[in-house]
Amino acid sequence: MSLLYSRSTFVILVALLILFSCHHHRAISSRAHAAAALLDTTNAATDRLALLSFKSLLSDPSHALSSWNESTPFCRWQGIECGGRRHPDRVTALSLSSLNLAGAFPPSVANLTFLKRLDLSNNQLDGQVPVELGRLSRLQYLNLSHNSLRGSIPAALGRCSALETIALGYNQLEGEIPPDLANLSSLTYLNPSHNTLSGQIPLSLGNLTSLRLLDLTRTQLSGAIPSTLGRLSNLKFLYLTINNLSGTIPPSIWNISSLVHLLVGGNERLTGRIPQDVGETLPRLEALFMYQNQFYGPIPASLANATRLSDIEINTNFFSGTIPPEIGSLQLLQKLLLYKNSLEVKEPDDWGFFKALTNCTNLQYLLLHNNKLSGLLPTSISNLSVSIEVISLGSNSLSGSVPEGIGNLVNLNHFSIVNNTLTGSLPASIGMLQNSQILDFSYNNFTGEIPSTIGNLSRLWELYLYSNGFSGNIPKTLGNLRHLQQLDLSYNKLSGMIPEEVMAISSLSAGLVLSHNLLVGQIPSEVGNLKNLEMLDVQGNKLSGTIPSTLGECQVLQFLYAQMNSLQGSIPSSFRALKAMQELDLASNNLSGEIPSFFEDYSSLYFLNLSFNNFEGEVPKTGVFSNISAFSVQGNKKLCGGIKQLHLPPCNIKSPHNKHTFRTLIIVILVIVASVIISSILLLFFFFYSRCWPESARDPSTSLKDHLRISYSELVKATDGFSATNLIGTGSYGSVYKGVLEGEGEDSVKVVAVKVLNLQTPGSLKSFTAECEAMKNLRHRNLVRIITSCSSSDYNGNEFKALVFEFMPNGSLEDWLHHEASSQAESKHLSLLQRLNIAIDVASALDYLHCHSGTPIVHRDLKPNNVLLDDDMVAHVGDFGLARFRTAQKSASSIGFIDWIRSSRVWSGEQSLCTWRHLQFWDTSHGDDDRKKTHR
Ligand SMILES: *[C@@H]1O[C@H](CO)[C@@H](O)[C@H](O)[C@H]1NC(C)=O
Ligand SMILES: *[C@@H]1O[C@H](CO)[C@@H](O)[C@H](O)[C@H]1NC(C)=O
Ligand SMILES: *[C@@H]1O[C@H](CO)[C@@H](O)[C@H](O)[C@H]1NC(C)=O
Ligand SMILES: *[C@@H]1O[C@H](CO)[C@@H](O)[C@H](O)[C@H]1NC(C)=O
Ligand SMILES: *[C@@H]1O[C@H](CO)[C@@H](O)[C@H](O)[C@H]1NC(C)=O
Ligand SMILES: *[C@@H]1O[C@H](CO)[C@@H](O)[C@H](O)[C@H]1NC(C)=O
Numbered sequence: 001m002s003l004l005y006s007r008s009t010f011v012i013l014v015a016l017l018i019l020f021s022c023h024h025h026r027a028i029s030s031r032a033h034a035a036a037a038l039l040d041t042t043n044a045a046t047d048r049l050a051l052l053s054f055k056s057l058l059s060d061p062s063h064a065l066s067s068w069n070e071s072t073p074f075c076r077w078q079g080i081e082c083g084g085r086r087h088p089d090r091v092t093a094l095s096l097s098s099l100n101l102a103g104a105f106p107p108s109v110a111n112l113t114f115l116k117r118l119d120l121s122n123n124q125l126d127g128q129v130p131v132e133l134g135r136l137s138r139l140q141y142l143n144l145s146h147n148s149l150r151g152s153i154p155a156a157l158g159r160c161s162a163l164e165t166i167a168l169g170y171n172q173l174e175g176e177i178p179p180d181l182a183n184l185s186s187l188t189y190l191n192p193s194h195n196t197l198s199g200q201i202p203l204s205l206g207n208l209t210s211l212r213l214l215d216l217t218r219t220q221l222s223g224a225i226p227s228t229l230g231r232l233s234n235l236k237f238l239y240l241t242i243n244n245l246s247g248t249i250p251p252s253i254w255n256i257s258s259l260v261h262l263l264v265g266g267n268e269r270l271t272g273r274i275p276q277d278v279g280e281t282l283p284r285l286e287a288l289f290m291y292q293n294q295f296y297g298p299i300p301a302s303l304a305n306a307t308r309l310s311d312i313e314i315n316t317n318f319f320s321g322t323i324p325p326e327i328g329s330l331q332l333l334q335k336l337l338l339y340k341n342s343l344e345v346k347e348p349d350d351w352g353f354f355k356a357l358t359n360c361t362n363l364q365y366l367l368l369h370n371n372k373l374s375g376l377l378p379t380s381i382s383n384l385s386v387s388i389e390v391i392s393l394g395s396n397s398l399s400g401s402v403p404e405g406i407g408n409l410v411n412l413n414h415f416s417i418v419n420n421t422l423t424g425s426l427p428a429s430i431g432m433l434q435n436s437q438i439l440d441f442s443y444n445n446f447t448g449e450i451p452s453t454i455g456n457l458s459r460l461w462e463l464y465l466y467s468n469g470f471s472g473n474i475p476k477t478l479g480n481l482r483h484l485q486q487l488d489l490s491y492n493k494l495s496g497m498i499p500e501e502v503m504a505i506s507s508l509s510a511g512l513v514l515s516h517n518l519l520v521g522q523i524p525s526e527v528g529n530l531k532n533l534e535m536l537d538v539q540g541n542k543l544s545g546t547i548p549s550t551l552g553e554c555q556v557l558q559f560l561y562a563q564m565n566s567l568q569g570s571i572p573s574s575f576r577a578l579k580a581m582q583e584l585d586l587a588s589n590n591l592s593g594e595i596p597s598f599f600e601d602y603s604s605l606y607f608l609n610l611s612f613n614n615f616e617g618e619v620p621k622t623g624v625f626s627n628i629s630a631f632s633v634q635g636n637k638k639l640c641g642g643i644k645q646l647h648l649p650p651c652n653i654k655s656p657h658n659k660h661t662f663r664t665l666i667i668v669i670l671v672i673v674a675s676v677i678i679s680s681i682l683l684l685f686f687f688f689y690s691r692c693w694p695e696s697a698r699d700p701s702t703s704l705k706d707h708l709r710i711s712y713s714e715l716v717k718a719t720d721g722f723s724a725t726n727l728i729g730t731g732s733y734g735s736v737y738k739g740v741l742e743g744e745g746e747d748s749v750k751v752v753a754v755k756v757l758n759l760q761t762p763g764s765l766k767s768f769t770a771e772c773e774a775m776k777n778l779r780h781r782n783l784v785r786i787i788t789s790c791s792s793s794d795y796n797g798n799e800f801k802a803l804v805f806e807f808m809p810n811g812s813l814e815d816w817l818h819h820e821a822s823s824q825a826e827s828k829h830l831s832l833l834q835r836l837n838i839a840i841d842v843a844s845a846l847d848y849l850h851c852h853s854g855t856p857i858v859h860r861d862l863k864p865n866n867v868l869l870d871d872d873m874v875a876h877v878g879d880f881g882l883a884r885f886r887t888a889q890k891s892a893s894s895i896g897f898i899d900w901i902r903s904s905r906v907w908s909g910e911q912s913l914c915t916w917r918h919l920q921f922w923d924t925s926h927g928d929d930d931r932k933k934t935h936r
Contacts, residue, residue: 050111057106064099090114098122122146145169148724169193191215213237248272265291273297279305287311316340328356369394376400394418407432416440431456486510497521511535528553535559563587583607751807782845784878810869841875
């Protein structure tokens with residue numbers, strides 16, 4: 001009734017207004033406003049209807065809107081505020097952030113005509129932003145960021161003349177930025193970042209003179225930066241990072257004296273110089289990001305006049321000349337990223353800046369790699385601020401030696417001086433760098449012994465000393481490095497035996513590389529401790545004796561290089577267990593005996609080199625042996641059989657041999673029968689478990705890769721701005737996106753699953769930490785592998801955490817089991833054999849978790865959802881599933897007994913490691929793939 005009444009009142013009013021002023025457009029609209037206001041006063045119940053309609057159109061899986069019911073007055077519903085002196089019963093604020101609301105954006109919101117604040121951020125709204133919002137003439141705050149909204153930004157928003165904040169970031173909005181927004185004279189915050197907009201930055205934005213923040217990060221805008229932006233005399237934060245902008249930065253922008261952050265990195269075609277007087281025209285500047293562009297010319301000394309500068313990231317450009325020593329007067333400087341430029345040091349005096357930097361007591365990151373700095377490494381390096389965490393000087397032309405005083409830098413976390421011509425021995429004081437996690441001295445001319453004090457660096461993850469002239473024994477103390485994941489001592493002159501202690505570093509995972517030295521003796525049988533190791537490279541030494549059978553315990557080994565030694569005896573039968581092997585090279589030794597037929601069963605093996613040994617007997621024919629280019633057996637005189645292309649003589653079949661085969665056959669049959677029984681039990685267990693306790697607590701347990709931390713911006717790139725098309729699952733703890741990571745090389749493209757934590761959910765941070773800790777040391781072919789993590793802040797400075805897993809193209813077992821009945825019956829069908837294999841895979845993963853992973857781990861949420869299938873239908877146990885993270889409240893506690901909770905900064909998330917990767921440290925040396933290539 002009341003609705004009808006109000007509607008007819010409105011119609012009559014409008015008709016009257018049109019009669020009174022039929023020519024005057026402006027008058028109509030202002031009177032229509034008045035009419036709308038009149039309507040509002042007549043009917044507060046429209047608010048209630050609008051809210052009910054809003055609720056009815058959205059799906060609310062978390063029951064966040066359960067208080068929105070008939071028995072409660074709507075002003076007391078969750079997220080609603082009513083107010084105003086004259087209209088205490090009208091809705092003024094709708095604050096429904098992070099409530100899992102999904103569905104098309106209900107236009108009925110636009111009927112809440114008294115609305116001042118509308119916050120629907122961080123939900124799963126899709127569809128368009130309703131044009132009707134243009135009616136909200138009182139709206140001041142509009143936040144729709146982190147949804148899946150599509151369509152264009154409505155030009156009608158330009159009519160909400162009270163608007164102060166527009167936040168639309170992280171959606172899939174398209175089209176141009178409507179020039180009409182320039183009418184919003186009160187607008188202070190405009191953020192449509194992380195959308196797939198097109199076109200150019202509208203010139204009219206220069207009229208938004210109240211604007212303090214303009215965030216156009218990652219919006220795909222192109223064209224030039226309009227000089228009209230120079231009129232924004234209150235602008236503090238200008239973010240134009242990662243777009244396709246070209247041309248130069250207009251002089252007017254260099255004159256916005258209010259600027260605090262000027263971020264234009266990652267446009268690739270932006271060019272020009274930094275004005276000489278930059279520090280005088282931008283005296284309030286705190287952050288200057290111009291990385292990955294084509295800027296050139298010198299770094300102006302006047303930067304030092306911007307005394308609050310703390311973050312200078314101008315890496316990966318064509319800057320040249322010397323580095324001005326004035327920079328050293330920036331007391332607040334924390335990050336100085338100048339790497340990948342053409343900056344020079346020719347004369348000793350040019351090092352003045354380095355000495356001056358010792359005055360910057362807050363300096364944390366100093367990255368100068370890939371420049372043209374030559375001459376002696378300044379000894380003043382020892383006097384840099386003790387707060388320094390990262391020093392990277394790789395790929396310059398530095399000579400001299402590492403000073404003893406380096407030990408002063410007790411917070412140094414990452415120190416790389418790779419690819420220079422440093423000489424002398426490493427000072428024993430290296431052992432004082434208690435916080436170091438990554439040390440890289442490779443590709444230099446260091447000599448002498450490896451200091452045994454390195455064994456004191458209990459937090460070390462990676463140690464690279466390869467391609468130097470180190471001599472003497474490998475220090476036994478390295479065995480104390482309980483967190484070491486990668487050790488590379490190759491291409492030196494190290495002699496003596498391989499210490500047992502080194503073979504007992506069970507944390508070693510990415511690689512143990514001792515190749516091309518002068519090592520003698522046997523491979524210690526302790527090698528069986530390396531249960532997490534993926535690559536063992538001892539090629540090109542003088543190792544002798546037999547291959548220890550314990551090597552068969554290194555079950556995740558994928559690359560084994562032992563060629564060019566003097567190993568003898570036969571290949572141990574324990575090698576049967578090395579099923580993850582991809583490349584195996586035992587060439588040029590004195591190995592004998594038969595070629596084991598179990599190599600045929602290594603399903604991942606694509607390179608097998610047994611040449612130049614004394615192997616005898618029959619060459620197998622299937623598996624890797626079926627492809628002539630995948631294996632080599634040349635230089636073994638007593639071999640027979642094999643595939644035709646080998647041109648070996650046929651083998652004489654002897655009867656004892658047959659008997660042997662027969663016995664094996666019986667054993668195989670027995671094993672198969674046993675596994676059928678076990679697996680059926682497991683399958684039953686699965687079935688039962690998933691039916692009865694679908695909500696049981698989840699416990700992350702996935703294997704860890706490592707240390708190649710990744711930046712926020714890389715993840716943004718990989719997932720196409722966390723786009724909804726890449727979304728493969730969501731839940732209260734976060735969302736999982738499919739992403740594509742591109743490495744340096746052309747072929748190093750990797751499909752990954754990115755789990756982005758929703759830090760608003762209580763407990764999610766704890767779960768992230770626990771998950772990292774748990775997975776840090778796990779590694780098994782039947783566990784989903786974690787590739788890396790990211791712990792940083794997003795472009796708006798909000799905390800951001802994500803885990804990157806390998807992507808499982810065949811989805812979860814749940815999909816396969818429970819889609820069978822549906823229409824996709826044919827495409828999704830598991831054969832009995834596949835089921836069996838999956839059961840065995842899961843059982844191996846559990847066995848590993850329970851018995852072989854160091855500290856026993858109980859998964860506690862094993863169900864088909866958490867069993868993921870790779871390309872080859874090999875099962876990997878994971879915790880995140882492509883499904884939702886429904887449960888999880890208890891996950892953090894279930895991890896409590898894992899011994900790994902140590903104070904590693906990276907994993908505890910105190911430190912912005914993303915920033916590290918974003919600095920691209922790694923680009924000088926250690927892509928894993930590069931390494932494998934180097935050492936082959
Ligand atoms: C919103 O208001 C319009 C009239 O202005 C009316 O036609 C419509 O039914 C209202 N919608 C809701 C959901 O209240
Ligand atoms: C900016 O506003 C002025 C009036 O205030 C108007 O004349 C001009 O066209 C506007 N500029 C742009 C680029 O829209
Ligand atoms: C800029 O700094 C230099 C010293 O580095 C100083 O001589 C000059 O006066 C400063 N200019 C302004 C405008 O503060
Ligand atoms: C460090 O600062 C002091 C004054 O604060 C100055 O006297 C000294 O010259 C500076 N040192 C360097 C190396 O710039
Ligand atoms: C080593 O540094 C030189 C420049 O000094 C560079 O040209 C070369 O590519 C670098 N090598 C590696 C392996 O990074
Ligand atoms: C460093 O070692 C390389 C190769 O071993 C050699 O060519 C070069 O001359 C050495 N440089 C210095 C400065 O000793």
